Amino acid sequence: MAPKKHSGFMMFVTEWRNRNAEGRRMTIPQAVAHCGGIWEKMTTQQRGPYNSGAKNADVLDRAKRERLNCHGQGIAQVDQAQQETAEGVMHMKRTTERIIREAKKAHDLENAKFVFAAFNFFTKALTSDVYVPAEFAACEYSLKEGIRSIYSTMIDPGQIIFGQSSDAQHHSATTHSLPLPPNALGERNMAKLHRNIVDYLKKCQGDKPLIVFTPVDDIPMVKSCFRYLACEDEDDTEIGRQKIEVFDILYLMFILKKEVMDVADLHDENVTQYVTDSFFNREFFEFTPQIACQYHEENDRSKYCTQSMVTRWAYTFSDLMCGDLAITVQPGKHIPPKTNPNYRVIHSDASSLAQESSFDSFYSLPGSRVKKENQSQDSTNFSISSSRASIASSSYVPTDHTAFTADLNEAEAFPSLGRRNPSGRRPPANNAPTQRERNGAWDLPTNSRPIKKFTDSDFSITGAVKKNKK
Numbered sequence: 037m038a039p040k041k042h043s044g045f046m047m048f049v050t051e052w053r054n055r056n057a058e059g060r061r062m063t064i065p066q067a068v069a070h071c072g073g074i075w076e077k078m079t080t081q082q083r084g085p086y087n088s089g090a091k092n093a094d095v096l097d098r099a100k101r102e103r104l105n106c107h108g109q110g111i112a113q114v115d116q117a118q119q120e121t122a123e124g125v126m127h128m129k130r131t132t133e134r135i136i137r138e139a140k141k142a143h144d145l146e147n148a149k150f151v152f153a154a155f156n157f158f159t160k161a162l163t164s165d166v167y168v169p170a171e172f173a174a175c176e177y178s179l180k181e182g183i184r185s186i187y188s189t190m191i192d193p194g195q196i197i198f199g200q201s202s203d204a205q206h207h208s209a210t211t212h213s214l215p216l217p218p219n220a221l222g223e224r225n226m227a228k229l230h231r232n233i234v235d236y237l238k239k240c241q242g243d244k245p246l247i248v249f250t251p252v253d254d255i256p257m258v259k260s261c262f263r264y265l266a267c268e269d270e271d272d273t274e275i276g277r278q279k280i281e282v283f284d285i286l287y288l289m290f291i292l293k294k295e296v297m298d299v300a301d302l303h304d305e306n307v308t309q310y311v312t313d314s315f316f317n318r319e320f321f322e323f324t325p326q327i328a329c330q331y332h333e334e335n336d337r338s339k340y341c342t343q344s345m346v347t348r349w350a351y352t353f354s355d356l357m358c359g360d361l362a363i364t365v366q367p368g369k370h371i372p373p374k375t376n377p378n379y380r381v382i383h384s385d386a387s388s389l390a391q392e393s394s395f396d397s398f399y400s401l402p403g404s405r406v407k408k409e410n411q412s413q414d415s416t417n418f419s420i421s422s423s424r425a426s427i428a429s430s431s432y433v434p435t436d437h438t439a440f441t442a443d444l445n446e447a448e449a450f451p452s453l454g455r456r457n458p459s460g461r462r463p464p465a466n467n468a469p470t471q472r473e474r475n476g477a478w479d480l481p482t483n484s485r486p487i488k489k490f491t492d493s494d495f496s497i498t499g500a501v502k503k504n505k506k
C-alpha cells in the first residue's frame with residue numbers, strides 16, 4: 037500500500053500548532069481550516085522550508101521502509117543499524133560472487149552483463165542521508181561487447197534543500213558545474229524519470245533483481261538519489277516499489293578479474309583487491325574526450341559528467357580483463373573511440389607469457405614489454421589473430437595483453453610515456469607513476485560511437501546518437 041505523503045502544508049500546520057497556545061487547543065481539522073487561510077497568502081519563498089522539509093521526510097520514510105522490507109521486522113535498537121550495514125555488505129558480496137560464479141559455470145563470463153550507474157547531486161541534507169540528484173547515467177557492459185548501451189539524463193528536482201543553496205552552489209562550482217534550480221536542466225518529473233530508469237534497467241536485466249554497480253564511497257549517495265526519484269512514484273504499484281540494489285563496482289572488478297584469470301589459466305597470487313582497486317583508481321581514462329554529455333563536454337567538466345564516469349569504468353574493466361580472455365577490443369566500446377597512435381596486436385611468444393601478469397593498462401606498457409611493429413602504419417584498429425579472436429564457451433586460450441604493441445618512440449604522440457619507466461622494469465602496482473601524467477596524451481579525434489544511447493527525452497533503443505561537435 038502506498039504510504040502517506042508528507043505535505044508542506046501539513047508541516048506548516050504542525051509547526052503552527054506547536055507555536056501557538058491557541059493552536060494547541062484546536063483539533064487538527066480546526067487547525068487545518070485556520071492555517072489554510074494563512075498558507076494561501078504565503079509566498080513561494082515562505083513556503084520553501086515546509087515543502088523542502090516534506091520532501092526530505094518522504095525520502096527518509098522510503099529509506100526506513102526499505103530497511104523494514106529486507107529484514108521483515110522493525111528495527112528499533114541503534115546497534116542493529118551496524119549489524120544491518122554488515123549484513124548489507126555480506127549480501128552485496130555474496131550476490132556479486134554468485135552472479136559471477138553462475139556465469140563462469142555456464143562458460144559465459146565474457147557475456148555476463150553488468151550495469152554501472154552514477155549520480156551527480158546538488159546538495160546533501162545536513163543531518164540526514166538525503167541527496168538531491170542533478171544528473172544520472174547508467175551503462176550496460178559485458179567484457180565481450182564492451183559498452184552495450186548508455187542511459188544519461190540531467191535532472192531538475194525543482195527545489196534544493198532549503199537553506200543550502202550556497203552549499204549547493206559551491207558543490208556545483210567545484211565539480212559538475214550544473215546550474216541550480218530553478219535554472220536546472222533536464223527532466224522535471226521525478227516519477228517519470230524513475231519509471232524511465234527502471235524501464236532501462238529492466239531492459240538490461242530482465243526479470244532478475246535490478247542491480248547497479250558504483251564505487252563503494254558513492255553507494256549511500258546513489259541509493260539516496262534513487263529514493264529521491266522513487267518516493268514520487270509510489271502510487272504506481274509495480275514500478276514505484278521496484279527496488280534497485282546498489283553494489284560496489286570495485287568488489288565486482290576484483291571478483292571478476294580473479295575468475296577471468298582462472299578461466300584463462302593465468303595464475304597470479306598477487307591478485308588482491310588492493311591491486312585491482314588501485315588499478316581502478318588510477319583513472320587511466322580520466323582525460324578521454326568526447327565521452328561526456330554535451331553539456332559537460334562544452335563546459336569542460338567531462339571528468340565530473342556521470343556519462344563520462346560510467347564510460348570510463350567500462351573502459352577500465354576492458355583494459356584490465358579483455359586481454360586475459362583474448363577479446364578483441366573495439367574502439368568506442370571497450371576503449372576510447374579512436375586512438376592515436378594506433379595499436380596492433382601481434383602474437384606473443386611463449387616465454388613472454390610465462391612471467392607477465394596482466395596488471396598494467398595496455399595504455400601504460402613500459403617499453404621493455406612492447407614489441408615494435410615495424411612495417412605498418414596503416415593499422416587503424418585493434419586486431420587480433422583470428423584463431424584467438426573469438427573464445428567460445430569451451431576452452432580459453434591462455435593469453436596476455438602484453439602483446440599489444442605500439443611505436444612508443446613517437447614522442448609527440450605519446451609525451452608522457454617517455455619519462456615514466458626508463459629502466460624498463462615493470463613497476464610494482466603501488467609504485468606506478470601517477471596517471472595525471474597522462475594529461476594530453478590522448479588527443480583523440482571526434483568520432484561517432486556505434487553504441488545505443490538513451491537519453492531521457494528520447495527514451496527508446498535507437499541507433500547511435502552522434503555528437504555534431506567538432
Ligand SMILES: [Zn+2]
Pocket residue numbers: 171328329330331332340341342343344
Ligand atoms: Zn554530463
